[in-house]
Amino acid sequence: MAAGAMLVSGGSGADPRTPPALPGEPPPFLGTAVVGGGGLTAAIDAYGDVVDLRMPGPAGRALIDNPAARQAAGTVAADTGLVPWVRIGGAPARPFWRADRVRQRYWPRTNVLVTEARFGGTRVRIAYAAGDHGLACLAKTRGPARLEFRSREPDVARWLDCHPGTAPQTIRAAMREDRRWLRRSRPLGPGAPPWAVDMYDRSLLVLHALTDRRSGAVVAGARDGWAYVWPRDAAAATLAFAAAGYRREARGSARFLLGLDLGSAARFYGDGQPVPDRGAQGDAAGWVGVAARATGLSPPPRLPWRDCPDYQEGAPGDYLGNAIADGTKRGLYRAKSSRRLVRRLGDPRSGLDSAAAWAVEPFAIRPLYPAARETMLRLARRGGGFGITPGEDWPGRDPWSAPTAWTAWSLAALAREDTSSAAASEDRRVALRLLGDLRRAATPAGTLPERVDSHTGLPTSTTPLAWSHAFAILALRKLWPGRTASTYPPSR
Secondary structure, eight states: OOOOEEEOOOOOOSSOOOOOOOTTSOOTTSEEEEEOSSSSEEEEETTSOEEEEEESSTTSEEOSOOOHHHHHHTOOOTTSSBEEEEEETTSOOEEGGGSSEEEEEEOTTSSOEEEEEEETTEEEEEEEEEOSSSEEEEEEEESSEEEEEEOSOGGGGGGEEOOTTTHHHHHHHHHHHHHHHHHTSOOOOTTOOHHHHHHHHHHHHHHHHTBOTTTOOBOSOSSTTTSSBOHHHHHHHHHHHHHTTOHHHHHHHHHHHHTSOTTSOSOBOTTSOBOTTSOOOTTHHHHHHHHHHHTTOOOOOOOOOTTBOOTTOOSOBOBHHHHHHHTOOSSOOBOTTSSOBBSBTTOGGGOBBGGGGGGTTTTOOGGGHHHHHHHHHHHHHHOBTTBBOSBTTOSSOOOBHHHHHHHHHHHHHHHTTOTTSHHHHHHHHHHHHHHHHHHHHSOTTSOOOSBBOTTTOOBOSOSSOHHHHHHHHHHHHHHSOOSOOOOOOOOO
């Protein structure tokens, strides 16, 4: 690649509107990929725009003002972040969202991201990689084109390095480091198809990017409102690291979680302080406990789970997921006239809850296995081509990748209980089908959105989501275990 970028600044008009998306692509300024290795972290949208940038790590200070509320309202200014524009000949410059076509991918087995746009016969390609002191960018053009960057935030420009002498070195160094890090993982076992290996590698690299290499803090995503540590999400990442052979990363994440005041908030800053806007959730101590035991550490004290919010972060109540995380075994949540598990205690009309899967993995509450299995299979049958919703009472039809992945993990675990039975064969088949749903929901670069449009499969929320990739790793390892991975504790 030849470097060919210059930096200019521009203003924004009043009452902005998010530019329209290209057909079949998500809207501009919604991140679709993440770049980094635990230090400087950048989110890039489908058009090569840098839409989130954080230092010194993924939970660090936001250097770009791109509120999630504006993204949802469609009022993001066209010069938010760092936006590449292409000037072809004497024609006016155009951003990538006005190209004829865009395509995005990672260099194999790295977090170096390439976005390519085609304007008629002219092609422009941008590669990004995060270094310790900035975001390296290399551009290559085919045809009479010149690339420039625009931003309404001039201070953020100093973090972009497009110099032809230093940017290639940063990109090469990032590629070497990513591949070196990935080689430390336990490979999937024999028989794993290429798509499974690709999903596994990409999921590991996503966790690598979203884990602060100094503190072990794992953030949910590289986006305003998601660049925090949720105990439940980070605990799942800890289990994924342990299962994949990353003992140092798993223990670092677990130690960070054990240092939190779990009863004070739902989510935490990168320094461990609580974010004071949401109450503590009833499953936090259970998830942190299972992560601690997987890494050989002592679990935290148990906390109340009743009358607390659950993973859906709504009103407090007595919820299935919180009860399972606490280890409750009996008298739970039966739907009327069935063995399935519903969301709220004593309310058979509250709908089946995908958190039933947690009774299998990671909490191993064997008396609940039959009901959990029936619940998972019912929700899987009701899902569409991109996965399942969190439960029957969830508002809206857009599938969520994390419940889809954790259901695949638990069904894969049940399939290994008795590999010769007809039930085990069905469980494995449904687990594989759910992973197929995740493949369809993934972006072309292989990242998993928090949720996608039920009709188009396009991302409608944070992409990538660490939680979803963690469960994908665990499901894949359960289906193709290879060498013995870390085990999880028995039921309490």
